[in-house]
Amino acid sequence: MSVAPHPHLHLPPTDRVLSPRTGWTRAHWEAAADRMLDAIVPYATPGFAQYRLPGRTSWSGVVSDGLEGFARSFLLAAFRIAGAGGAVDPALIERYAAGLAAGTDRAGAEAWPALTDCSQQMVEAASVAVALHETRPWIWDRLDNAVRERVVDWFSGFVGGRTWDNNWRLFQVVSEEFLASVGAPHSRRDIESGLDRIDDWYRGDGWYTDGDGQNFDYYNGWALHLYPILWSRIADDDGGRTAVHRERLHRFLEDYPHFFGADGAPVHQGRSLAYRFAALAPVWAGALADCTPLAPGLSRRLASGTLRHFVERGVPDERGLLTLGWYDTFLPATQPYSGPASPYWASKGFLGLLLPADHPVWTARELPLPVEESDTRRALPAPGWLLHGTRHDGIVRLVNHGSDHQPPPAEGADPAEGTEDPHYGRLAYSTATAPQTAPHAAERAVDNHLALLSPSGTPSRRTRIHRLRCEDGIAASWYAARLPGDEHRYRVETTSVLHGPWEIRVHRVQAPEGATVREGGHTVAHAHPPAARTGPGWALTRTADGLSSAVVALHGWDTTADVARDLEANAFGPHSATPHLHLARHPGGTSTHVTLLALSRDTLHPEALRTAATIRTTPHSPTVTLRFLDGTVVEV
Template sequence: MPAPHLVLPPTDRVLSPLTGWTRAHWEALADRQLAALVPYATPGFAQYRLPGRNSWSGVVSDGLEGFARSFLLAAFRIAGAGGAVDPGLVARYAEGLAAGTDRTSGEAWPELTDCSQQMVEAASIAIGLHETRPWIWDKLDTRVQERVVDWFSGFVGGTTWDNNWRLFQVVSEQFLASVGAPHSRSDIDGGLDRIEDWYRGDGWYSDGDGRNFDYYIGWAMHLYPLLWARMAGDDDGGRAAVYRERLTQFLATYPHFFGGDGAPVHQGRSLTYRFAAAAPVWMGALADCSPLAPGLTRRLASGTARHFVERGVPDERGLLPLGWYGTFLPATQAYSGPASPYWASKGFLGLLLPAGHPVWTEREVPLPVEESDQYTALPQPGWLLHGTRHDGIVRLVNHGSDHNLLEGTAQDDPHYAKFGYSTATAPETAPRAWERAVDGHLALVAPDGTASRRRRIHPLVCADRRASSRHEAVYPGTEDAYPVVTTSALHGPWEVRVHRVRAPEGAAVREGGHAVADEAAPHAERGPGWALTRTATGLTSAVVALYGWDEETGIAREVAANAYGPHSATPFLTSAAHPGGASVHVTLVALSRDTVRPGALREAVTCAVDGDRVRVGFPDGTELDL
């Protein structure tokens, strides 16, 4: 596919047989984004006020965000080229530092106060200043350096949110230490000590207390400690070795999150950061701790960047819109402003590696899903990853991440509450679709159509090709909670879900498959005990009733509800008029770019239920006790 809004160098199919991309492509992509920001700069370049919906932090904070996050990209570009870039690039950010810290400039940055958005942006500025020290910091007027230090000093003794934000304080105060400015050693050590409470093992952190697993683990929890270590040097107290070992473990399975077309699994918040999903693989190479072959590191990162570029990101203005491909606000969060997507800059960390580094000079090697079908159990987040070589799709089966604290009131979020995510689909996130709650969900449905929610997820088992969890379904209109225990098992290209449900008399039970989306309304078919939706490109989602469902099935259609396209559709099964008490429901879930024949599957896949025992048999003779 061509890049519709970007002029790129010629592809190199010898060095990069899978993506064609080289370091020159990354530099061209960085340069285009940086140049496109200039028309939106304030006169002194201290803020970039981009078009789009403002965040809840306000226009000035959003302008600072535009400076800070793009400075991170500029820093990687400047340092990676040894300063051999357009002098105007260096000058713009040096000038912006002077104006942003000048209270009389008319475009001064907000002061750093406890738990303010400025803390997030300060960390990017600190990293940028450290990486470009010979070209920017060392050449700043002494009075400007003093003002920069004074602005950063708002961190000292300050309070941040108790999650990945602790690391913003760590790197910012370490920068102060590196330039001989007053700082708090206890702030730095306290933040680094705090993330130890969130380390779960096998390379996995939670982002704060609770079960908060998403891309923040890679682009924040692993990234900032090792960027801090670059600042701290030999004065790291032995921490850097620990962080490198953890990243090594994390990266061992990280390539399994990426589809053959380069797309990352669409799960979690802040997905508008897009290219940032590549940050941990570059960090592994930069910290010399990656278990991945250099050619796999570049193939993963370049594949991800190319995936978005070919789908119009950046857009015709050279900007990164709030969304996944184009602008799509339902997939964003209230804290996301028009410059928020520029945390994508983290995905350009590889530019810090010299042009002669093996990640740039060794031949690309395939992703795991390009070599064979993949089944990966991740017990810490409670996920199964399921990749199929023939269509390049990776699916994530979620039995562990809910983005809630361990105690207290729990909420559900479409980016965490679903049973299934993938590299080819997104959850339905527009408010009306989320209220309807069909896709990727098992619901108790009241007579008025209101569905129960999956809020706090209690993981039970995650090993080999199966995982299970429990959640309490609160029946709509009441405070009565009914346990739902779900087991997922993978076989071939399919997932089988077994739901052991307790429900009140008269409730309906409903299960939805993956929502598929496209520019045109997806095709839909239904038959006895099955339903299917298919896009014009052949992406098919199907659900097949194996046990406990009515013959009648349904299709839920939505418009402007999905990040993958304006028209979306989800197949679903129903079981109406529950008798009350316990029931078992067994579903085969399919998502494929191959032909799916759900009627034939229903005939060929057997299911026997005896009390609480479920046995599923497949055409190849395999039998699973679930």
């Protein structure tokens, strides 16, 4: 896509000495924050207790959405106010002080909904609590006693309350710790049990699952690591927990820069992606808590590169607003709990403004991202992922053999139970592509999926992922394929092998005789229809700006291949296309299929790629040997 420097923001001049990679300085961050805060003022209710932004209402209703607008923007305002030592436009402070007074007036026209068990208000209360703590000298300490009492009364709905058993436990933790910090009644048991609970979800190497199961995504950084760090800034006595949280965040950040492309884009995976640059929260948290392994110049380069990436692509929009989408508004990539103010959890991406202007993260010269220095490859066994990036085009790809967003299986449960989510169930994601999420395209499930097709064309779904292996350059898993009207469960086992810029997938597929087998590669999307080419055993599609995706049959496929096109199905653009391979009639029993997948800004030559590896299968043995042109041999 074409990229304007900053289409909807007036920004300071770039500084290519301090920031040779992005040109951005702290002043750019302050300007972006100020524009976002100014832009929402026309949507405020008269007392500033709610910001009722335009867009689709969430399932919680317009009043809850209005509170969300207040709370999430208050988080951004707090970082701006505290980071400037209160030296901001006084109207900014006055707006949020007035909103606190109006929102906690139960008899008023702008009253916030009470905090009840598992209510959306719990999420928003945590943002209010953090913002109040960080701005205490300028807001809380200056509120009338009656308003402070009403704020405490509103927060008291948390005490002894029940939250959803996932990252929501931390909303109760920080909110009740704020109550403790102002001498208000609270439950130490609520706080301690919430912090104990996230320990149950820690899987090692800096990774938490968001609740029971295999729920790995950006909530690991912008919630499960972030809130314990923010909690420790409020707590008088952390009971020794902060050291553990700092150690885990340090380990997580060792790998985290590998999720970002050279253009600043984060890998597009998981839910709530409308939060966009909230993905930067753990980077800033590491610097704030002095537990980051990243050099200051790398932290700022990563953060500035990502914020600039979105700004260059029209985020915020011409009104200065964050919309429900990735670049433009795109509702099929959102969740029903998201309302028009939900994207303002992106405020967490501005956490770095709490660091003083003379902190090394703002004064050190920028350093390159890992993918800017060399090709990269990283195995992350905790979430079951492989990451690999290519320096020449700056793309990072994620191979998924572990995160499925399914509840933990019950004893004796169907191995294929669950509902598929394309943000989790696909075999691969990247910084340059998104899964097909519009219902009509998600039903087809072509992209990055190995499916059995029923005679009517219904694809099997990769719901629960059963892990087998995840180590340097190789990961494997299986899923149980279901077909309509067939009680049998067919095992589809996939091993991904990384070699240079390519992913080679080796599939062992159980299927009934006559079933069709289909595999798709990465979907590319653009404002204009991507070009498509096919040949014997390969298919390729290419966007107008030179992003190509190809699938190449190395073993076990028919010679026919095709490109599936869709419209308004992808967060990256209105026209999308996915290359895919077929086996028209499975012989029954178990078959082996080997595919090379390429996603690149290079020109791809699929017929040449068919010679990239020699495949040897052994009769009556599950072993497949891959021999690459450089002499590398891999046995699967």
